[in-house]
Structure formats: structure tokens, C-alpha cells
Amino acid sequence: MVTCTGCALLCDDIEVVVENNRIKETRNACRRGAARMKGCVNRLIPSIYQKPSDIDSSIKKAAEILKNAKSPMLFGWSNSTCEAQVKGIGLARKLNAIIDDTSSFCQGILIEKVLQKKFRTCSLEDVRNRADVLIYWGSDAQDSQPRHLSRFSYFPRGETRQRGYEEDRVAIAIDVRESNTAKICKGHFYRIPLKGDREFILALIDALSGKVPSYDTKKILELAGILKKAEFGAIFAGIGLTYSIKEDLVVLLTLVDLLPNFHIMPMVGHYNMRGFNENLFRETGFVNRVKFDGNVNHEDKYSILEVLKEKRTDALLVIGGDPLSSLPGTVVKHLSAIPVICIDPCATLTSKIAVVTIPCAVSGVESDGTAVRMDGETVKLSKVMENNYLSDEKILTRLMRAI
Amino acid sequence: MGMDLGKFLNSPEFEIRITTYRDIFQVEALERDRFGEEYKKLSATIMMSRNDLQKMGFKSGDRVRLTSNSGSVVVEAKENKRDEPGGIAFMVNSPWSNAIVSGETGGKGIPEFKNMTAKISLAKEEVTPLEKLMPGMRQA
Numbered sequence: 001m002v003t004c005t006g007c008a009l010l011c012d013d014i015e016v017v018v019e020n021n022r023i024k025e026t027r028n029a030c031r032r033g034a035a036r037m038k039g040c041v042n043r044l045i046p047s048i049y050q051k052p053s054d055i056d057s058s059i060k061k062a063a064e065i066l067k068n069a070k071s072p073m074l075f076g077w078s079n080s081t082c083e084a085q086v087k088g089i090g091l092a093r094k095l096n097a098i099i100d101d102t103s104s105f106c107q108g109i110l111i112e113k114v115l116q117k118k119f120r121t122c123s124l125e126d127v128r129n130r131a132d133v134l135i136y137w138g139s140d141a142q143d144s145q146p147r148h149l150s151r152f153s154y155f156p157r158g159e160t161r162q163r164g165y166e167e168d169r170v171a172i173a174i175d176v177r178e179s180n181t182a183k184i185c186k187g188h189f190y191r192i193p194l195k196g197d198r199e200f201i202l203a204l205i206d207a208l209s210g211k212v213p214s215y216d217t218k219k220i221l222e223l224a225g226i227l228k229k230a231e232f233g234a235i236f237a238g239i240g241l242t243y244s245i246k247e248d249l250v251v252l253l254t255l256v257d258l259l260p261n262f263h264i265m266p267m268v269g270h271y272n273m274r275g276f277n278e279n280l281f282r283e284t285g286f287v288n289r290v291k292f293d294g295n296v297n298h299e300d301k302y303s304i305l306e307v308l309k310e311k312r313t314d315a316l317l318v319i320g321g322d323p324l325s326s327l328p329g330t331v332v333k334h335l336s337a338i339p340v341i342c343i344d345p346c347a348t349l350t351s352k353i354a355v356v357t358i359p360c361a362v363s364g365v366e367s368d369g370t371a372v373r374m375d376g377e378t379v380k381l382s383k384v385m386e387n388n389y390l391s392d393e394k395i396l397t398r399l400m401r402a403i
Numbered sequence: 404m405g406m407d408l409g410k411f412l413n414s415p416e417f418e419i420r421i422t423t424y425r426d427i428f429q430v431e432a433l434e435r436d437r438f439g440e441e442y443k444k445l446s447a448t449i450m451m452s453r454n455d456l457q458k459m460g461f462k463s464g465d466r467v468r469l470t471s472n473s474g475s476v477v478v479e480a481k482e483n484k485r486d487e488p489g490g491i492a493f494m495v496n497s498p499w500s501n502a503i504v505s506g507e508t509g510g511k512g513i514p515e516f517k518n519m520t521a522k523i524s525l526a527k528e529e530v531t532p533l534e535k536l537m538p539g540m541r542q543a
Binding site: 006030031032034035036038040041042104105109140142144146176177178179183191194195239240243244246269289300301303304305306309322324325326329330331332333335336346347348349352353 | 420422424425426427428430431434435436437438439473474485486487488491493496497498501502503504505506508510511512513514515516517518533536537538539
């Protein structure tokens with residue numbers, strides 16, 4: 001059995017058929033996981049100024065760039081193993097660098113609250129064994145964490161939920177769009193307007209406090225009734241919800257205070273984003289956006305977005321991420337003005353403009369390590385086949401030594 | 404038959420709100436080949452309700468230009484698979500949606516990926532190629 005790194009569910013029941021040093025077939029994996037494990041068609045090659053080089057020269061050049069930079073930044077990390085992340089945090093300390101990950105413009109603000117123990121959360125096994133009311137809120141798990149409903153939440157039998165979805169569980173979707181997940185929650189799909197989450201929460205708070213909700217009264221009262229009866233409830237908070245209430249996350253905490261049987265779980269996409277948040281939190285007390293200078297500084301201005309916009313870095317190392325693909329076009333323009341170093345198994349948009357590229361092994365397929373599942377559980381990744389690629393951790397170790 | 408240029412000259416511009424979402428087929432294409440045709444086809448698309456398509460005079464499959472304060476991009480308009488009330492269109496998260504999302508975050512570092520506004524009109528140009536969405540490389 002192999003662990004899949006397709007998403008942060010880290011499914012550990014995958015069987016693979018290897019042929020000619022590639023995974024030819026997978027069993028049990030979802031479409032997303034199978035694609036990740038089978039790999040990309042464009043493997044990254046070592047290069048300097050887009051001319052082919054060798055690993056040693058690329059690492060040497062990368063070390064030189066980072067050493068000479070006044071304000072280096074290390075970014076990415078959500079597709080890196082925990083071992084690589086810890087090395088990366090060490091490298092950032094050594095360089096007095098800024099370090100940030102993709103959670104900075106994703107679920108970071110919610111995961112921070114989990115690690116600060118601001119609300120109740122639970123494990124995916126708790127959900128499987130006990131949950132009877134499941135709320136997919138701004139989350140289309142069917143497309144983002146495709147086996148969430150089948151392995152853990154809605155369909156499986158669990159210790160106290162022997163009758164599964166047919167009788168024992170209710171799945172609810174609250175979303176702007178009738179997603180594939182909402183389709184499964186038929187009868188319990190609450191469509192909200194864009195940015196309407198806060199108003200919906202306030203109405204629910206009213207209903208749970210014995211007041212008449214001003215908004216969609218009948219549906220809100222019906223939903224409040226279901227929530228009140230829950231024995232073990234889970235709110236799967238997607239980025240749809242997080243983005244929508246990012247200015248006022250407290251409102252969600254107020255809601256769960258009224259629902260003592262409920263737990264919040266941030267839905268994480270990239271396989272080890274939560275790992276980075278936990279590793280950095282353990283070392284600094286913050287989940288992302290940190291600048292080292294002997295001390296630990298944490299401010300919004302150290303987020304990848306603000307750093308690029310305000311041109312606060314003069315050399316960027318990107319590992320396990322593709323900012324050129326995932327950030328606003330206006331913001332990534334600055335990347336063409338500074339040297340970018342890209343470490344990834346595959347060619348990415350970022351690698352195409354990078355001054356130095358360093359290919360690494362696909363973790364969980366070509367190298368081993370550990371990662372943190374979306375609920376905080378640490379999971380081992382195994383190496384499925386022999387290969388000549390260095391792991392992301394080994395590259396960082398060599399980079400550190402060269403600096 | 405010549406191209407009906409009048410169709411574009413008279414094509415009015417509408418304002419539309421756009422939110423992004425994830426699509427497993429597009430993610431699969433991304434994992435396989437983010438420079439490939441399949442990824443482009445599944446990314447450079449805006450899904451619209453039948454109501455909105457009719458109201459704006461577009462057909463499913465028409466190319467449309469989306470222009471915001473941040474940028475402009477040509478994608479294909481398609482009808483939603485499910486009945487949606489309209490007023491909001493959907494794009495999968497990709498460099499094409501990122502071409503029009505604002506980088507303004509009030510200093511908070513989180514763009515409004517899921518809450519965009521753009522002008523939409525028929526386009527005669529081809530779908531914007533990926534290369535056009537990328538900045539150049541710093542030279543040695």
C-alpha cells in the first residue's frame with residue numbers, strides 16, 4: 001500500500017503497478033491522485049539562465065544567488081515533505097530570509113486558529129466513526145478532496161454510524177454554486193449569494209439563539225433544527241467560506257460556540273500545506289509570513305503577495321509551488337525583475353522564467369518522508385521506485401551546505 | 404461565407420461577477436501537463452447560466468473577452484451544466500482567471516479570487532495563449 005500525495009487526505013490505501021520506472025496504473029486512487037502519482041509529461045531539468053546544466057552547478061548557482069541577496073525569500077512548501085519544510089525553515093533562519101507558503105493566500109488564517117486551539121476540531125476517523133451531520137461550506141470536496149465523502153464522511157459505515165448515509169448521516173452544502181458535492185447533498189443545498197456567508201452565519205446565530213432570522217427565515221430555521229439535533233457535527237470549511245469571511249473569522253467561532261457538538265475542519269488542497277503551517281508554528285508561533293533577522297517577525301507585509309507587490313525581495317526560491325500560475329497576473333510581474341530559483345519535479349510556469357532550476361524527486365513516489373493530513377495526523381510517505389532524483393530535503397541540505 | 408464582423412462591432416459590453424472553483428478534470432490535466440491543450444481547454448473557459456447567455460446574446464462556445472481593472476483575457480463561454488440563477492459566472496482557478504483578479508488586498512495578502520467583476524463582450528481573437536499570460540525572464 002502506498003500513500004497518495006494528490007491532496008491533503010493522504011490516502012494510504014493505494015496500490016500501484018510500476019512499469020519502466022513509471023506508475024502505469026493505480027488502484028483506489030481518485031482521478032486527481034492517479035494523475036499525481038503517474039506524473040507529469042514535462043520533467044524539470046537542471047538549468048541556469050534557461051540553459052541545461054547539471055545538478056551540482058545549479059545548486060552552486062542557487063546558493064550564490066541566495067547568499068548575495070539582501071532580502072531573499074523562500075516560498076512554496078505545500079508540496080514538500082515535512083523534512084524539507086524543516087530544512088527550509090532552517091535555511092530561512094540562516095539567510096535572515098522571509099519565508100511564506102501557499103496557505104498565505106489560502107487556508108492559513110483558519111489553520112492558524114486550529115493550531116491556536118480557538119475552536120474544536122476533530123480527526124477524519126472521528127468523522128467516520130461518529131459524525132451524523134456534515135456541512136460542506138464553500139467546499140467542493142468531490143473535486144478537491146475527491147475521496148473525502150467516500151472514505152471518511154458521508155458514505156462509509158463507522159463505529160456508531162453503521163447505517164451510513166442511508167439513515168445515519170445528513171450531508172449539507174452551503175455554497176454559491178451547485179457544485180458536485182452540493183449535488184450529493186440534494187435536499188440540503190443552501191445556495192447563498194457571493195460574499196453572503198457572513199449574513200448566512202448571522203441568520204443561523206439568530207435562529208440558534210431563539211430569534212427569528214431576518215434572512216430566508218424558513219430555510220434557516222429548518223437548518224438550525226438539524227444542527228441542534230446533531231450528536232457529532234462537522235463543518236468542512238472550504239476556501240469559499242474562508243475567503244468570504246476573512247475580514248471577520250470570529251463570526252464563525254461565535255456560531256460554533258452555539259453548537260457544542262460541532263467541530264471545524266479546514267479543507268486543505270495541497271498535500272502538505274498543513275505540515276508547513278504546523279512546522280513553522282512549532283518553531284515560531286506563526287503559520288506563515290515570517291521574516292527572520294535574528295528574531296522572528298510576523299506581519300502581513302511578509303506574505304508572498306505583498307512582498308512581490310511591494311518589491312520587498314531581490315531573490316526568490318520557489319519550492320513545491322507555482323506562484324506564476326496561482327497568483328494574480330499583475331503581482332507576478334515582479335518575478336521577471338529578480339532572480340528566481342525553482343525546485344520542482346515538473347516544469348512549471350515559474351520554472352520557465354527561473355534563473356536556476358533544480359529538479360527533485362516526486363515525494364511519495366520517488367522519495368519518502370512524512371506529511372500532515374488535513375486533520376493534523378502525521379502520515380508516512382514511502383518511496384515506490386528507485387530513481388536518480390534527489391529528494392527536496394536533500395537538495396535543501398546541499399543548498400544549506402553550499403551557503 | 405465571410406465573417407460577420409457586424410456581430411462584433413455591435414456587440415455590447417456587459418458587467419459580470421465571477422467566482423472561481425475547482426474542477427477535478429482540470430486538476431488532472433494540470434498534473435499531467437500544465438502546458439498542454441487539455442489544460443488550456445479546461446481552464447480558459449467561463450461557465451455561464453443560460454439566462455445570462457441569452458440576456459447577453461452569447462451562445463455556448465462563443466469566445467468572449469473579459470476585462471477588469473487588472474487585465475484582459477479571451478476565453479470560451481459555456482453554458483453551466485446545472486441550472487444556475489445567473490448573475491454570477493464561474494471560472495476554474497488558473498492563469499486565465501488570475502489575469503483578471505485584482506492584486507489589491509488592503510495589505511492583507513489574500514486576493515479576491517472568488518469575487519471578481521469584469522466586463523464581458525464577444526471576441527473575435529483566439530483564446531489567450533498561456534505564454535501571453537507570463538512575464539519574461541530576467542536576463543543574465
